[in-house]
Amino acid sequence: xxxxxxxxxxxxxxxxxxxxxxxxxxxxxxxxxxxxxxxxxxxxxxxxxxxxxxxxxxxxxxxxxxxxxxxxxxxxxxxxxxxxxxxxxxxxxxxxxxxxxxxxxxxxxxxxxxxxxxxxxxxxxxxxxxxxxxxxxxxxxxxxxxxxxxxxxxxxxxxxxxxxxxxxxxxxxxxxxxxxxxxxxxxxxxxxxxxxxxxxxxxxxxxxxxxxxxxxxxxxxxxxxxxxxxxxxxxxxxxxxxxxxxxxxxxxxxxxxxxxxxxxxxxxxxxxxxxxxxxxxxxxxxxxxxxxxxxxxxxxxxxxxxxxxxxxxxxxxxxxxxxxxxxxxxxxxxxxxxxxxxxxxxxxxxxxxxxxxxxxxxxxxxxxxxxxxxxxxxxxxxxxxxxxxxxxxxxxxxxxxxxxxxxxxxxxxxxxxxxxxxxxxxxxxxxxxxxxxxxxxxxxxxxxxxxxxxxxxxxxxxxxxxxxxxxxxxxxxxxxxxxxxxxxxxxxxxxxxxxxxxxxxxxxxxxxxxxxxxxxxxxxxxxxxxxxxxxxxxxxxxxxxxxxxxxxxxxxxxxxxxxxxxxxxxxxxxxxxxxxxxxxxxxxxxxxxxxxxxxxxxxxxxxxxxxxxxxxxxxxxxxxxxxxxxxxxxxxxxxxxxxxxxxxxxxxxxxxxxxxxxxxxxxxxxxxxxxxxxxxxxxxxxxxxxxxxxxxxxxxxxxxxxxxxxxxxxxxxxxxxxxxxxxxxxxxxxxxxxxxxxxxxxxxxxxxxxxxxxxxxxxxxxxxxxxxxxxxxxxxxxxxxxxxxxxxx
Numbered sequence: 001x002x003x004x005x006x007x008x009x010x011x012x013x014x015x016x017x018x019x020x021x022x023x024x025x026x027x028x029x030x031x032x033x034x035x036x037x038x039x040x041x042x043x044x045x046x047x048x049x050x051x052x053x054x055x056x057x058x059x060x061x062x063x064x065x066x067x068x069x070x071x072x073x074x075x076x077x078x079x080x081x082x083x084x085x086x087x088x089x090x091x092x093x094x095x096x097x098x099x100x101x102x103x104x105x106x107x108x109x110x111x112x113x114x115x116x117x118x119x120x121x122x123x124x125x126x127x128x129x130x131x132x133x134x135x136x137x138x139x140x141x142x143x144x145x146x147x148x149x150x151x152x153x154x155x156x157x158x159x160x161x162x163x164x165x166x167x168x169x170x171x172x173x174x175x176x177x178x179x180x181x182x183x184x185x186x187x188x189x190x191x192x193x194x195x196x197x198x199x200x201x202x203x204x205x206x207x208x209x210x211x212x213x214x215x216x217x218x219x220x221x222x223x224x225x226x227x228x229x230x231x232x233x234x235x236x237x238x239x240x241x242x243x244x245x246x247x248x249x250x251x252x253x254x255x256x257x258x259x260x261x262x263x264x265x266x267x268x269x270x271x272x273x274x275x276x277x278x279x280x281x282x283x284x285x286x287x288x289x290x291x292x293x294x295x296x297x298x299x300x301x302x303x304x305x306x307x308x309x310x311x312x313x314x315x316x317x318x319x320x321x322x323x324x325x326x327x328x329x330x331x332x333x334x335x336x337x338x339x340x341x342x343x344x345x346x347x348x349x350x351x352x353x354x355x356x357x358x359x360x361x362x363x364x365x366x367x368x369x370x371x372x373x374x375x376x377x378x379x380x381x382x383x384x385x386x387x388x389x390x391x392x393x394x395x396x397x398x399x400x401x402x403x404x405x406x407x408x409x410x411x412x413x414x415x416x417x418x419x420x421x422x423x424x425x426x427x428x429x430x431x432x433x434x435x436x437x438x439x440x441x442x443x444x445x446x447x448x449x450x451x452x453x454x455x456x457x458x459x460x461x462x463x464x465x466x467x468x469x470x471x472x473x474x475x476x477x478x479x480x481x482x483x484x485x486x487x488x489x490x491x492x493x494x495x496x497x498x499x500x501x502x503x504x505x506x507x508x509x510x511x512x513x514x515x516x517x518x519x520x521x522x523x524x525x526x527x528x529x530x531x532x533x534x535x536x537x538x539x540x541x542x543x544x545x546x547x548x549x550x551x552x553x554x555x556x557x558x559x560x561x562x563x564x565x566x567x568x569x570x571x572x573x574x575x576x577x578x579x580x581x582x583x584x585x586x587x588x589x590x591x592x593x594x595x596x597x598x599x600x601x602x603x604x605x606x607x608x609x610x611x612x613x614x615x616x617x618x619x620x621x622x623x624x625x626x627x628x629x630x631x632x633x634x635x636x637x638x639x640x641x642x643x644x645x646x647x648x649x650x651x652x653x654x655x656x657x658x659x660x661x662x663x664x665x666x667x668x669x670x671x672x673x674x675x676x677x678x679x680x681x682x683x684x685x686x687x688x689x690x691x692x693x694x695x696x697x698x699x700x701x702x703x704x705x706x707x708x709x710x711x712x713x714x715x716x717x718x719x720x721x722x723x724x725x726x727x728x729x730x731x732x733x734x735x736x737x738x739x740x741x742x743x744x745x746x747x748x749x750x751x752x753x754x755x756x757x758x759x760x761x762x763x764x765x766x767x768x769x770x771x772x773x774x775x776x777x778x779x780x781x782x783x784x785x786x787x788x789x790x791x792x793x
Contacts, residue, residue, distance in 0.1 A: 040056065049079060061073040064076065065094050090112045126160055142164065148161065181199055209241045231251065300332060347376075371393040391403070404422075436461055439465075440465070443458045508544060510528060511549075512548060543578045550586070553565060619653075622656065625660060641657050665679035673710075676707045680704050686699075702724055738770070762777075763780060
């Protein structure tokens with residue numbers, strides 16, 4: 001009797017477990033995976049182990065997947081025996097897909113899709129197509145879904161054709177998408193809504209924007225993602241029909257009403273696109289959202305895209321500050337990695353490549369970050385490291401050609417021979433336009449170093465390269481000839497490449513060639529420069545052409561016009577290579593205008609140049625001193641010169657300043673002879689310099705002699721002059737001061753009636769074949785004739 005009761009109770013337990021499993025299936029089908037898991041665990045305590053049986057474990061795995069526990073499902077399915085066949089493969093595929101392991105999922109779905117009699121055959125086909133799409137194998141996905149048109153009517157067929165139409169839209173083929181949608185009759189509300197949405201998307205691709213807007217206006221999206229997508233699509237259609245303000249308002253209103261909706265990030269991307277297309281986009285909404293107190297996804301996204309907007313509008317520092325604050329709290333930032341990369345890009349723009357490198361992950365993790373790394377390393381002058389980074393970036397097929405080109409350029413700068421990156425570029429992309437572009441850069445590099453091999457490369461490119469590169473090569477060849485002072489060859493080369501639609505660089509070279517040195521060349525060059533500035537305002541060569549125009553006007557004596565051109569150049573292009581030199585020449589032009597106001601302006605401009613502490617600083621001070629001297633203010637001029645002397649000038653500048661200072665004291669000697677002594681002491685500093693250039697030494701000694709003469713000490717004067725013209729085994733290093741000192745000494749001896757000494761001085765000068773040797777010989781002859789002095793007397 002006890003045994004009968006035992007078997008009766010055992011039967012009740014089995015029925016109870018089956019009831020629980022059936023209830024679990026019902027809960028799962030109703031969308032309550034958590035309930036299903038609890039019922040399965042209650043029915044089968046050993047669930048997850050092989051003893052629970054394949055069917056129970058498969059059901060439990062299905063519930064885990066539905067509950068978002070894909071990894072646990074994959075582990076559990078490992079306990080299911082091979083006897084479960086394709087059912088195990090299918091749920092593994094589902095688990096892999098949910099876990100983002102698309103390649104593994106594709107393999108399992110493909111196995112299941114090969115068996116047309118498999119229970120989940122259609123689902124497997126849909127899954128296979130979905131994985132192909134996720135792996136960006138769109139053509140294969142289209143092929144898989146195209147076969148589903150032969151399926152009998154069913155929800156799975158509808159889903160397949162909707163997916164096929166969406167794939168065509170992703171590929172940008174609106175016509176094919178419409179063909180699929182036309183033959184898709186749907187009654188289910190959800191499918192009909194999806195069909196309407198895809199129809200609107202296809203219309204947008206075909207530029208039927210007004211029709212798309214009509215559909216979207218009546219569309220009632222079934223989920224948050226479709227809601228976001230429909231708003232984005234509407235905004236795109238508005239923009240295409242010229243209603244950009246409506247697109248902007250639509251997206252801003254949507255974001256304002258949804259602080260954390262799925263798909264919000266895509267809406268921000270669309271709004272960022274609208275802002276990018278607007279000439280003066282307002283950042284007010286972005287700022288308002290970025291300053292919200294609650295740390296919602298909207299606040300983080302707004303901060304990121306506000307930074308992008310600021311960067312586009314030139315406020316790079318403000319953009320970097322925003323991204324720095326955003327990067328400080330990466331945990332709740334939906335764009336944490338993008339924030340870091342964007343900040344790295346801004347660091348490069350701000351001239352902070354080292355800081356940019358510190359933000360980037362290790363090399364080899366991402367081609368995009370490796371590309372940024374290459375730019376940063378190149379900015380630091382690390383050409384080889386930059387080349388290595390660009391080679392890594394070439395792992396991305398879409399970036400490969402450009403990355404290899406950059407790597408080849410960097411290897412060229414590093415002097416790497418052979419150029420491995422160039423060889424790879426030529427191997428993978430033998431017809432690439434970047435190969436002649438590299439050769440052009442190679443020629444530029446050789447030209448900068450004065451290597452005539454540049455002409456061979458440039459001439460070859462000018463003949464055989466694509467038109468844009470050929471034109472650049474021809475122009476560079478003309479510029480090379482101009483720099484070699486071969487003006488006829490430069491003009492001929494420019495004539496070969498010039499056309500009615502000449503580029504600014506061609507026209508600029510034409511301006512320089514117009515200044516040929518012929519008697520009537522200057523007015524023609526001035527007219528050419530003015531024509532260029534009228535035709536090509538704000539072009540790249542404008543600063544050099546405007547500088548040339550200023551110089552031509554200055555040399556022609558039109559100082560007022562020269563000043564206008566040169567000062568406008570400095571103001572329009574602050575920080576350019578021409579700014580300081582243009583200001584200096586503008587000041588010189590102003591100083592030559594006979595007007596007190598212009599002279600005062602010149603002093604102000606020279607002060608501005610002097611304040612820059614560059615190569616023109618001391619020259620500007622000397623010009624100021626010259627103006628003060630001309631105004632009869634030599635002591636004030638010397639105070640300015642002392643500023644030059646206190647700035648540790650080079651030898652030439654120091655000598656120039658001392659000579660001018662001595663001249664100012666010499667000028668004051670007529671008022672107080674003591675100033676002659678001051679002048680002598682100053683000039684002695686030049687004459688005593690061991691490394692002094694002979695011309696500076698001779699000038700100083702000659703001026704000392706002049707000062708001694710003025711002081712009434714002729715003997716000291718002759719002694720100083722003698723140091724300049726005294727005979728040596730070598731010919732004079734320069735003749736100007738040599739003759740000036742010699743004739744001054746001869747004049748003193750003649751005044752003292754010391755004819756023999758005078759003749760001896762003139763003989764020394766006549767013995768050196770210089771520009772005044774004949775004059776010295778004539779003077780000797782005249783003295784001999786007038787005073788009856790002959791050899792031997």
